[in-house]
Amino acid sequence: MGIKDKLKTGVQRNLNQKYIRRLLDIIAKKPVLFAYGSTFSSLSDKYLNIFTIKSLRNAYTDNNHPVGYGSLFLPYEMFHALGITPFLPEVMAGFTAGLGLATQTLKEASSNWYSQDLCTFHRSASGAVELDVFPKPDFVITTNLACDAAQKSFYIHSVKYNIEKNFYLIDVPYEYSKESILYLTGQIKNICMDISSKSGMKLATSKFKEVISLSNEFRKWAIKVNNLRKTLTNYPPYYNGLNFILPFHGLAGTREAVILYNQMYKELKKYLDKEEKEKSGKNKSLKRILWLHLKPYYKNEIFNILERENCRVVFEEINYIYWPELDPERPFESLAKKMLSHFLAGRIDNRINVILKAARDYKIDGAILFSHWGCRQSNGGARIIKDSLNKLNIPTLVLDGDCVDQNNSSQGQVKTRLQGFVEILNS
């Protein structure tokens, strides 16, 4: 049953109707929301929204391609090579918060025994699955890389849709080694073959090569964007590097990701050229902030406060390009290496090295670790990350909060912590 049919039947509860109406608005390309208001501020802003809409529209309405639920840290190149439409429930949980509907999905999750301790990205997504407002998946794929909640909650999604046989878990070993690469390569290959066989979607070598090449092209532009930001001090008002989770992960291996990052590069380059051209172009008093982990996706004041205080997030660890260039001739092995290269795989040292490198490269004045409730993989390292940055005399704020549930933190307390931190940076 399509979502329009669901609406017509009127069997859904109020939330479903409200949720689906909003999604229909998105799919119909009505003025789009998310973080940017109702109009597009730039071409890259437009691309980001249009590609997001397209991705959602395909997941909801395209009957020619199977839909695969995927968790964040998967190599989505495998989805695109197989012709499977990816749907990322965790990312959708962020959108749900942006739409102001997370309270309802979280309530539904709570009514269905999902623990309050479970990360709200997964809790909200689980609530949406329980409400049946997400598209029905044909496959559910997840990994134990970094996130402990995904491997359990995604399995529950597969049970909910009676497709346990189409549930796949990619087990990423702790250490980066030849054996690990071999083990992981085998898993990715087997999963791709199995999905291909079950879905009838042919896994053509030429298609895989094309996807891998596009992924490399996206990687190249993403590195260029990151390099520009090392010296950039004036940003377009619409730019927030924490809004690119879907393209960075879910669209890797597509032409859309290449177009988006290429356009973002052009726009930021204009700002940088202007800064360098004009003598007073650089914002020299800018306090440069490194952002660790994610941000709240509901309406909040965090970035407005920082902006008012002349602070700017100049880099986010989630945008770090951690993987080497992929080899189109060895796609499975390349994707295995990509997963194993993630700084959240293995020991905390891997993450700290990335953070310290970013601290030096981006000449940061301070770091903010957003400590998202229930995210053990991130919060567990808070102390050692803070200590490591303090050794470089970089003040670090561990900001407790919740990315999805706005009822799980007090705006007033967040404001005081942020202002207090800025006062330390300015003292």
Add this chain to the structure above:
Amino acid sequence: MYTCGIDVGSVSTKVVILGKKDNKIASYVIASTGSNGKNAAIKALDDSLKKAGLTDNEIEATVTTGYGRINIPFADQNITEISCHARGAISLFPDLKTVIDIGGQDSKVIKLKDGKPIDFLMNDKCAAGTGRFLEVMARAMEINIEQFAPIFIKTNDKVDITSTCTVFAESEIVSLIGQGIDKNKIIKGLIYSIADKITSMVGRVGLDEPVCMTGGVAKNLGVVKALEENLGIKINIPDEPQITGALGAAYLAQNLH
């Protein structure tokens, strides 16, 4: 000329008027905040001016702090409690390295270097480890909160209060009283529960001496003693710890003109 610091806290509003040349406190007022922080600040300022025999024309600059700092229309600037408590405490104890502030709504530990805050930690969003916790418990036990300190000092044993949540802790002590447990032991346990919470916060920020304690709860010698015991140190207490934030705000106002 003078500067003024106003600390609009959740429970009380504090005003300090500070002489600019001599850095002497011309007057201070501690008043209840009630339901309207703005009105409380205006009234407390008027009272403080009267007490000092000054007019508002003689106030060169005003800085507000505390949870109600934003909505005070006559303030020249608002600065967080973190900077204000640090500045106020430093004016009293110049070599300070750590400030522990326990107010009505929140508690914080501030780490200082060369007299400036370099790190801080605030309590999480619940009332555990704050003055409000003690107030609720005193009410539940029908004992004046000022009796807590003498009871703490004269009582040897304590009963552990296991609930962190203020509401659950209230139920727990009602239950303990129902079991016939000595109220004094319960009070000692309550005070340790606050001290333990603050001790863990100090541990996270890192303990550096000298240490000063500010905020209304610093007037409770029981909490101070328990903290001193937990941390194994001597804690400096200002003569009037409750006005430290307002005092710091008045000092920071000196930088404005």
